[in-house]
């Protein structure tokens with residue numbers, strides 16, 4: 001039987017390699033660096049479906065870094081995020097939810113028809129910002145892939161104007177309302193280390209945190 005500790009160490013080493021490649025951390029000066037970089041590239045091609053990190057993982061509280069240039073690596077990350085988001089399934093995903101602290105969001109709010117089928121409508125938001133928010137608010141029962149099977153009503157501005165960059169590096173401004181407004185605010189919160197449970201009463205927030213902390217401890221035993 002394979003030692004579970006060995007699996008953990010190897011998977012952490014692979015994750016480190018892939019992250020280093022994605023964030024451009026390899027110096028690329030020595031032949032060893034070049035070899036590691038090539039290995040990481042091959043591994044990243046294979047590892048399209050990423051693990052979604054779950055509360056109370058501290059990485060969810062990080063403030064993600066702006067993306068300076070839309071590179072092949074960023075496009076590949078967006079592809080992996082779609083694969084992970086559709087598989088979950090979810091309607092949105094922030095890069096930090098797959099342990100990548102970059103200001104990148106994927107979303108698909110396509111409506112399903114009577115047969116439960118829908119035409120995919122994938123959207124990518126790079127370095128998204130809220131330019132303005134309405135006074136009017138709306139309430140939506142939100143969920144979060146990092147807090148599975150927990151839903152609560154959250155009140156947010158009903159309309160927001162957003163600015164973001166697309167995968168071609170083009171900057172856009174757009175008005176959002178309805179579920180789009182709710183979802184983009186939820187995802188931008190992720191980029192700032194904010195979770196929807198932060199809008200709940202202390203009692204509810206503490207209860208959910210306790211539940212997920214216990215579950216994480218049990219899983220680690």
Ligand code: K1U
Pocket residue numbers: 089090091092093094140141142143144145146182183186187190
């Ligand atoms: O960011 C996330 O954790 C994804 C989250 C997005 C979101 C949902 C609801 C309100 C605001 C933001 C989800 O996708 S939770 C799953 C979900 O809502 C869903 C899943 C399958 C079909 C329809 C909805």
Ligand code: ZN
Pocket residue numbers: 143144145146186190
């Ligand atoms: Zn979420």
